[in-house]
Amino acid sequence: MKNVTLKQMRYFEALARHGHFGHAAQASAISQPALSMQIKELEASLGTPLIERNARHFRLTAFGEDILARMSDILRAVDDLSDMARAAQNCLSGRIRIGVIPTIAPYLLPHLISKLDATYDDLDVHVRETVTPRLLDELADGRLDTAILALPIDDPAFTEIPLFSEDLMLVRPECDADKPVPNTEELREMRLLMLEEGHCFRDQALSFCNMPTARPREGLDGSSLATLVQMVGAGIGVTLIPEMAAPVETRSAPVCVAPFAEPRPSRTIGMIWRKSSPLAAQLTELSEIVRSCEAAHQGG
Numbered sequence: 001m002k003n004v005t006l007k008q009m010r011y012f013e014a015l016a017r018h019g020h021f022g023h024a025a026q027a028s029a030i031s032q033p034a035l036s037m038q039i040k041e042l043e044a045s046l047g048t049p050l051i052e053r054n055a056r057h058f059r060l061t062a063f064g065e066d067i068l069a070r071m072s073d074i075l076r077a078v079d080d081l082s083d084m085a086r087a088a089q090n091c092l093s094g095r096i097r098i099g100v101i102p103t104i105a106p107y108l109l110p111h112l113i114s115k116l117d118a119t120y121d122d123l124d125v126h127v128r129e130t131v132t133p134r135l136l137d138e139l140a141d142g143r144l145d146t147a148i149l150a151l152p153i154d155d156p157a158f159t160e161i162p163l164f165s166e167d168l169m170l171v172r173p174e175c176d177a178d179k180p181v182p183n184t185e186e187l188r189e190m191r192l193l194m195l196e197e198g199h200c201f202r203d204q205a206l207s208f209c210n211m212p213t214a215r216p217r218e219g220l221d222g223s224s225l226a227t228l229v230q231m232v233g234a235g236i237g238v239t240l241i242p243e244m245a246a247p248v249e250t251r252s253a254p255v256c257v258a259p260f261a262e263p264r265p266s267r268t269i270g271m272i273w274r275k276s277s278p279l280a281a282q283l284t285e286l287s288e289i290v291r292s293c294e295a296a297h298q299g300g
């Protein structure tokens with residue numbers, strides 16, 4: 001058997017994870033033909049096929065399934081070595097992979113990345129924006145170093161660090177600005193626009209409104225807060241939005257934003273990472289920077 005390279009193993013893991021040559025190539029920052037060639041060379045080195053190909057699809061062979069788990073273990077061990085080396089430097093440096101949920105990323109990341117760029121010369125920040133379940137999977141698999149999301153997660157495998165809390169705000173058409181803010185019972189009778197399933201903010205909004213069903217009555221599922229706010233501006237309904245998102249998402253829509261009566265609905269934002277991560281000290285340092293960015297954002 002010829003030498004199998006770490007690069008080939010990473011490409012094969014990406015292919016298995018994405019289930020698509022084009023998507024795996026994009027995630028690996030190489031061309032699709034180059035990725036296909038690397039997989040063929042890996043199969044040649046191992047002396048047996050890893051995937052069964054046809055005109056439109058592929059699937060892993062039995063050997064491919066077996067060796068994928070071993071390769072994943074090897075790649076995690078290699079990443080751990082890299083993390084240990086970075087941890088020994090006692091400062092934030094090298095590559096750091098941060099996952100962020102979509103209802104936080106556009107509003108926090110510009111401040112955070114700017115602060116990190118200005119403070120750390122040798123830090124290479126990689127950001128992944130996706131919903132909480134995917135962040136947890138990628139964090140557990142070692143594809144992310146940390147994630148910024150809504151707490152609690154309540155998973156014993158992760159360390160949770162609360163960073164700050166923010167209120168949930170009501171967004172209504174501009175013509176409703178002088179009307180009383182509805183209570184939860186009244187809100188349930190309105191056309192409530194929600195993020196699509198998979199977003200934790202959707203679950204938080206439904207919980208506040210005491211809506212046990214998966215879909216609000218006469219609701220509309222949106223893929224982003226921006227879509228929901230624009231729909232409100234068009235007079236289609238009302239929605240809830242995190243406080244940090246309000247200045248950005250409502251500035252170009254004919255809507256008004258109002259706080260709810262006490263006790264106001266809120267969410268806690270925090271950072272999590274694997275309890276086994278060698279980068280715990282560095283990630284704790286990073287959490288303080290995230291907290292300071294939000295404090296500065298609120299102050300501004």
